[in-house]
Amino acid sequence: MVRITVFGAGAMGTAVAMHLARAGNEVTLWASEFDRPVLAALLDERRHPALPDHLPESLIVKQPDELGEAGKDLEVAVMGAHSGGARTLGRIVAGGGAGLRTGGVVAKGRERGTG
Numbered sequence: 001m002v003r004i005t006v007f008g009a010g011a012m013g014t015a016v017a018m019h020l021a022r023a024g025n026e027v028t029l030w031a032s033e034f035d036r037p038v039l040a041a042l043l044d045e046r047r048h049p050a051l052p053d054h055l056p057e058s059l060i061v062k063q064p065d066e067l068g069e070a071g072k073d074l075e076v077a078v079m080g081a082h083s084g085g086a087r088t089l090g091r092i093v094a095g096g097g098a099g100l101r102t103g104g105v106v107a108k109g110r111e112r113g114t115g
Contacts, residue, residue: 003076004020004077006027007030009038011051018056028074029055036064
């Protein structure tokens with residue numbers, strides 16, 4: 001079992017977190033301030049409004065003010081943001097003291113200005 005945190009609880013980050021949890025990993029999904037519109041559904045209904053399935057029971061959801069806790073003792077970090085928000089998310093996570101040793105980025109689209 002691998003301890004993984006997915007940073008970013010949009011539809012893509014949530015879908016990746018769900019898949020990783022179903023594969024038997026210990027997964028935390030951290031919602032940033034940008035994810036506030038879906039946070040209540042993730043916590044109360046255990047479902048992202050844009051996805052058909054409910055979150056696996058083992059998937060842990062952390063709120064924006066729990067960044068340090070979400071990054072604690074993880075083995076793999078996954079940054080789940082669209083390309084326009086990837087840099088911002090990276091800065092937030094790095095500034096929050098999340099100790100990242102191994103990471104990956106899941107993004108879609110192109111960043112404006114850099115392509």
